[in-house]
Amino acid sequence: MSAAMSRFAIYPGSFDPLTNGHVAIIQRGLKLFDRLVVAVANNPQKTPLFSVQEREQLIGEALGHDPRIEIDSFDALLTHYAREKGISTILRGLRAVSDFDYEFQIANMNRQLMPEMETVFVMTGEDYFFVSARLVREVATFGGDVSGLVPKNVAEALRKKLRR
């Protein structure tokens, strides 16, 4: 397929840390797009559990080498980053209705800032719709078992990070 016909999308998120819900969205995204840029947002207003470098590394280890996937990070506005990359399609996941309001606002704000931007939403199956990185962090902080919710290497990294 020629480059001009390839479909590219950016999947942005905090990924603090990567969960099985994210992995499911990436796998579904690869059915729709030829290439995905998994872009870790470096938001200075948030205090993350894992640094951007750690998050990128965990994603890389969990997904293994796949020429269709690029792992990157950004600390600018998503629309600026997308322009810089030359990609105008954004992939986002939807869980329950509670995600909808927020995602709807962001998608419309982004389109305001970059009219050619389109956001494509993919829904997770019932297996992971309840999984959020925030809940995973909370459960792991209190010593709960998150092994069914995150890739193996992430569970291991959480154990190391939270070992007291």
Ligand code: ADP
């Ligand atoms: P989280 O909300 O888990 O902290 P991010 O901010 O990294 O995750 O989210 C990146 C994108 O992935 C968002 O569009 C979010 O809705 C989506 N997402 C995260 N977890 C899931 C899941 N379990 N199922 C579907 N989409 C998800």
